[in-house]
Amino acid sequence: MVGQRRPVWLLAGTFSGGTAIRNCSIPEGEWPFFPVVNFVNFNTPNCNQGPGNLSVETLRSQIVAIVDGATNLSVKLDGGPVKNIVRVKSVVFAVTLPVDNVFGPNACGTNMGLSGVFSPAIDDGFYTLLPL
Secondary structure, X not given: OOOOEOXXXXXXXXXXXXXXXXXXXXXXXXXXEEEEEEEEEEOOOOHHHOXXXXXXXXXXXXXXXXXXXXXXXXXXXXXXXXXXXXXXXXXXXXXXXXXXXXOOOOOOOOOOXXXXXXXXXEEEEXXXXXXX
């Protein structure tokens, strides 16, 4: 619930794809919002001696084919289909990663891991907002 802003309650996606089942308590009056499929991409200069600073255009071009290829998307709520799945391209933002994060200690090909503030960052994907 850290960083949640009314009236939308963001649920996280998965790294592996496939079916995700979420059992959670959402405060009354909040609208659950979550990715059906998405891809976050962010600039990581000097990580694994990569190409250097990447522009927003480059970051978006690296993931567009993946998101474009998402087909047959579906969401069920209490056994019934949810119809409002829409594509959302984020505004540019920054990502802050602590030392101990989901990418692990070898994220940059070293034992140093990937931590700090990274910008620019973007997201592209298909999301749904469940009505109250």
